Amino acid sequence: MKITYLSVKRVLILILIFFCSIVFGFSQSKFVVQNKKHTDKINFKLINNLIVIPVEVNGVDLSFLLDTGVSKPIIFNFLNVSDTLKIKDTETIFLRGLGEGESVEALKSKNNVFKIGDAINLKQDLYAVYDSNLNFAPRLGFPVHGIIGFDLFKDLVVEISYSKKILKLTDSDKYVYKECKKCERLNLEFYNNKPYINTEVRMNERMIPIKLLIDSGGSDALWLFEDDLLGIKSSDKFFHDFLGHGLSGSVYGKRSKVETFYLKSFELNKVNVSYPDSAYIAYARRHKNRNGSLSGNILKRFNVIFDYRKALVTLKKNHYFGEKFRYNKSGIELAHNGFRLVREQDNVIKVADVRGNYGDSQNQNGTRIIMNPQYKLSLKPAYEIVELRENSPAARSGLRKGDIVLSINNKGTHQFKLQELIQMFYEDEGKRIKIKVERDAIVMTFEFELENIFQ
Missing domain, CATH: 2.30.42.10 (PDZ domain)
Incomplete structure (x- = not known):
């Protein structure tokens, strides 16, 4: 076989193109789905209306809350973060969130490798928090090592099937919308990398327009900030309660019901609502037009498509939609x-024949079964x-x-x-x-x- 200079040159060019495609394909500072279909499905756990997804960080398998209310991923202190995840390029910062406590100290780290299914980001920033009080696992009964939000949603179209507990991630420029006559599509607005929608609520026999943060990291249905001028205030039937635990401590307030909550043509009746005391939400109210949050107990009633690039969220009712809004009646x-x-008790079954000799079979003729109760700690x-x-x-x-x-x-x-x-x-x-x-x-x-x- 005769090999010419031209054929060798072509081979070298092809090798160079292939090599460059690998280098540039894996040097991104954003999430990219690394497969031919540009889409991948991930199973998740739905715990107390919260989505828990598997996330691999620097080669370590972890569990994260999928939280539209956060910007950069946060890793919690109960891992030995520095050693286990080998985080690098760190600097000390302070984070502030819901709760009446002080800001919490954290390490900001750059250039971490995040992998969610086939979606990979090779240069992901994260925050590592070392406050021992910030640990959601005891209240969820399931190990949760961190939270992730905006950085995933900004790069991909994220479909959440609450009914099937499947997360579908698709490269934004490859996503194709399907016709859906039973869907509603709402425009998103963004403030500090967090998504907001404009909608309405009927309360105290009035229709009130409201702007809400979409907060998939909250397990309640609806939070509203009381405002007498707007007519947002609790009915006479309410009780004071613990509402949740934020980055800066616990949050307390009133629990009540609203008559009807609207998402365009979708109507939800007798919806649970919480009114956090103002002392615990000073940070949340920095967005002065915000009236509250829409959270997991409403979101789970839909299959949801988040498309941050086009600033759209699409909702379709699922089998959770008709569930009654229940609450903890014990306190x-x-x-x-x-x-x-x-x-x-650890019962040990023994089998004896009629002469009292123990055998291995429980079903032979002429045998009797003896229960020998034993106990273990x-x-x-x-x-x-x-x-x-x-x-x-x-x-x-x-x-x-x-x-x-x-x-x-x-x-x-x-x-x-x-x-x-x-x-x-x-x-x-x-x-x-x-x-x-x-x-x-x-x-x-x-x-x-x-x-x-x-x-």
Whole structure:
């Protein structure tokens, strides 16, 4: 075979083109879906209306909250971040968020490798926070190592199927919209890299236009900032409660209902609403036109398409849409707090023939089964009462913050996930709750009924 100079030159050019495509394809400082289809699907967990996705950071597999309310990714302190993730190019900064506390110290790090499915960013900034109080895992009952938001949404079209628990990521310039007659499309506005929509709410027999932050990192349905001039204020039926935990501490306020909440043609009735006390939302109100937040308990009722490049969000109803808006009728907030030793029965089945000799078979003629109960000690999650609403049914029964809950209605709590236990407090009013707790090494039992304040 004769090889000419021209053919060698062509081969070298092809190699150079291939090499350059690899270098430039993997040197991006934004998220790019690295496959031929330019799209990928990722399964997620839906925990207390929050989306938890797998994220690989510098080769380490982690779990992150998908939060439209944050800009740069944040890693929490309970990892040894510097050693485990090998973060570099750091500088110390201070972050501020919801809550009445001070700003929290963090390390800002550049040039980290983030991978979500086939979506990769090789030069991702992140913040590493070392405040021991900033740990969402105990309240979710699931390990969560960080939060991610704007930097993912700005680069890709993000489809969230709450009904199937699937996240679909597509390169923005490759996304093709499908005709959807049952969808509603709303315009997005941005402030500090956070998405806002304009909509309406009916309350106190008035239609009120409102501007809301879309906050997929909040588990409530709706937060509104009270404003007498605009007519945004709680009805007479409300109670004071713990609303959540922000970057700068806990947030408290009123819980109530609004008559109707609108997203164009979609109407949601008797929607849960929270009115955070002004002391806890000073930072959030820096956007003076903001009237509150639209969060997970409403978002989960739709399959959602976020397209930040075109400033659009598309909504389509799913099977969650018709669910009633329920709330915690007990007054108890539980969290995972370490582990406790649980004595469990471990039955050993033995088989004996009629002469009393033990054999291996349980089904042979002339045999009898002998149950030989044995017990073992196992480490199981300990669930603690971390918030207790004043004058709630649970508080009136004598329960206290700090009590370790051993059983609910005679079922050991170690048999359940945290969210399964919490759902017991969302059942219908009149439901009898019997709780056994440990307090100062003493086991105590309390009983109360769930109450519906809004009837």
